[in-house]
Amino acid sequence: MISEDRLKKLFQRLVDIYSPSGKENDILDYLRGYLKRNSIAATVQAVDETRYNLVVLPEKGQAELALIGHVDTITAYDIEDYGWHEKQDTISGLGTADMKSGCAAMVEAFLALRRGYGPRLPTALCLVVGEEENGDGAARLIEDYHFPWAVIGEPTNLVACLGCYGYLETQMVSTGRRLHASLANNRENTIEVLLQMMMRISQYMRDQRPELVYNFRDLYSSRSGLTVPDRCEAWLDVHLPPDAAIGEIVTELEDACLPADTGNSGYRYKSGRRAISEFDPDIIVLDDGFQHRRLRRNLDLVLLDARNMFGNGHLMPRGMLREHVSALRRSSAIVFTRCGAGCDAAANAMEHQRVNILPEDLSGFRDKPIFHTDHAPFLSGIYDGTAPLGQDILPETDESDVSPLLQANVFIFSGIAKNRDFLSVVENNAARVVGHEAFPDHHPYTDAEIRGIVDSAVSGEADFLVTTEKDYVRIAGKIPGDIPIAVIGVKIVFMNEEESLFARFIRQNLIGA
Structure with a gap:
């Protein structure tokens, strides 16, 4: 039997x-003690060095259903009184809806079911962080446990x-140069650029x-006084319905972030029409x-990375896929990349049957x-x-010649x-790597980050900074x-020897296009 009084006390x-x-x-310590006082032993599943999930499994047999709720709330940055308040039939307080009421209800339901069915109850209770x-709590949970059915409280x-x-x-993120306010140019002001985005x-x-x-949130710019800030950032949250085409949405959002006067920007359909009308191309890539x-x-x-084609087989944000493999x-045609020595692309594709991908899903191959x-x-x-983009100080360097790095500290x-x-x-082409700084993909480098990179290289007595072509265009002239x-x-x-076959395939499929 559900005890309303006990449920309300636990909720409060x-x-x-x-x-x-x-x-x-x-x-979690309180809930662990509460379950113990009700003769329920909970397993502690470590999430990191200090935090953990609580998991209660059937004493006998396997769990067919899991009740899963999260015990954490958002941070109360500007709330002084976040505790329980009750007025007539309304209860308020931080986490009352999301998701402490649900956790209390799940705990009470589990206790009632366990008393009714005994140790053979095929139900698990999972309280995650x-x-x-x-x-990270849910991610850790699914590493160790699998349940045929789950009720997730939200x-x-x-x-x-x-x-x-x-x-x-x-x-x-938008980045630019810090200038005195009298020299401001709205087209280059990082706040103006981000607001337009x-x-x-x-x-x-x-x-x-x-x-x-x-929802847009956390709009912030570097504190600059009477100057143009060199960095501005904001966050965008998008809630996606179950049938949302997440891959298409992500791609369209990337396009929408770009200004309308760039060649591949705006919505791609509009950019394609513009390219046709203004440039009359034979082929658009x-x-x-x-x-x-x-x-x-x-x-x-x-293009599929032959070493890791589908990640864990799940769609974003749980996995790396923008849409299902069946697409x-x-x-x-399919082009496998990174097919180095010892890499069997076909075998790797079949191996992914173990990570949530069925044989029929791979019929696309x-x-x-x-x-x-x-x-x-x-x-x-x-x-x-210090020079503008592309001023090579070794103009005679052959592309295949990496000899300048073979004897260098980098x-x-x-x-x-x-x-x-x-x-x-x-590492395979330099004498010694004295240090390495890794940044997120498409990272916009700030002046402070560039100075930090140079200081680290100088302190390590590096002969060269080494970076990618993609990164060089962002920092040229700023070192x-x-x-x-x-x-x-x-x-x-x-x-x-597949290059000629690929060229023939392209020609055959674009004739008369």
């Missing part, structure tokens, strides 16, 4: 315990939701995705456009032309870091998706001092 106690993400131990921040106005809503969190996103949401709920179904294409090439059926490539690094050039920095791979490339920059590029090379 949970609300009165402050438990923001990262500081959930007090509420970190949901309001990075979801505030839904008591409406059963049979699909899972997604959550997309995006940081937007936010307006473009708002227009995109209203025009293209009215079904989405979105669209990068990262597989999810852009509004654009009719003659050819869809899908490969829409592709015209059948009857598709498949090509194999590898990445070949080369020395793009050695440059004067300091590496990069802001790409696979920084560790770049580090390995340089203080006289330390040169060696820039490493990457070529795609076809394996097994």
Whole structure:
């Protein structure tokens, strides 16, 4: 039997315990003791060095259903009184709706069921941490446990939701030069640039995705006094319905962030029409456009990393996929990348049957032309870091010649998706790496970060800074001092003499296009 009095007392106690993400131990210790007093033994599943989940499993047999709730709340930055308040039939307090009422209800329901069914109750109770921040508690839970069915508590106005809503969190950053306010140029002011980006996103949401709920927050600029700030940032939250085409939305958001006067910006359909009318091209090449179904294409090439094609097999944000693997059926051909020595792309594809991908999902591989490539690094050039883009101080350097690095001490920095791979490339072609700074992909370097990189390189007695072509265009002319920059590029090379076959495939599919 459900005890309403006991349920209400537990609910009140949970609300009165402050438990923001990262500081959930007090509420977990209380719940662990509460369950113990009710003769329920809970397993402690470590999430990090100080935090843990509580998991109660059937004493006999396997769990067929799991009741899962999160015990953390948002941080009460500006709330002085976050505890329990009751007025007539309304209860308020931090976490009352999300999600302490649900946790209390789940605990009471579990106790009632256990008393009724005994140790054979095929139900688990899981109380996790970190949901309001990075979801590390839930991620840790699914590493060790699998349940055929789960009831996940979230505030839904008591409406059963049979699909899972997604959550997309995006940081937007604009960077520029710090100038005196008398020299301000609105086109280069980081706050103005970011506000325009936010307006473009708002227009995109209203025009293209009215079904989405979105929110801008935490707008911030560097403190600069009577100067133009050199950095401004904000965060965008998007709540995605269960049937949302997340890959397409992410790609469209990336486009919407770009100003309308760039060649590949705005919405790609509009950019394509503009390219046709102004430049009359024979062929338009669209990068990262597989999810852009509004654009009719003659050819869809899908590139897959042969070493890690599908990650854990899940869609973003739980995994790395922008859409389900079965979408490969829409592709015209598949190009495996990073097919180095000892890499079996076909075997790796089959191996992914173990990570939430069924054999029928891989039918996209059948009857598709498949090509194999590898990445070949080369020395793009050695440059004067204080000079504008492209002023090579060793103009006679051959692309295949990396000899300037073979006897050198180097300091590496990069802001790409696979920084560790770049580090390995340089380590194999330099005498000694004295240090390495890794930044997120597409990172906009600040002046302070560049100074830090140079200071670290000088203190390590580096002969060269080493970075990627992608990063060099962002920092050219901004490196203080006289330390040169060696820039490493990457070529795609076809394996097994497949380059001529690929060229023939392209020609055959674009004739008359």
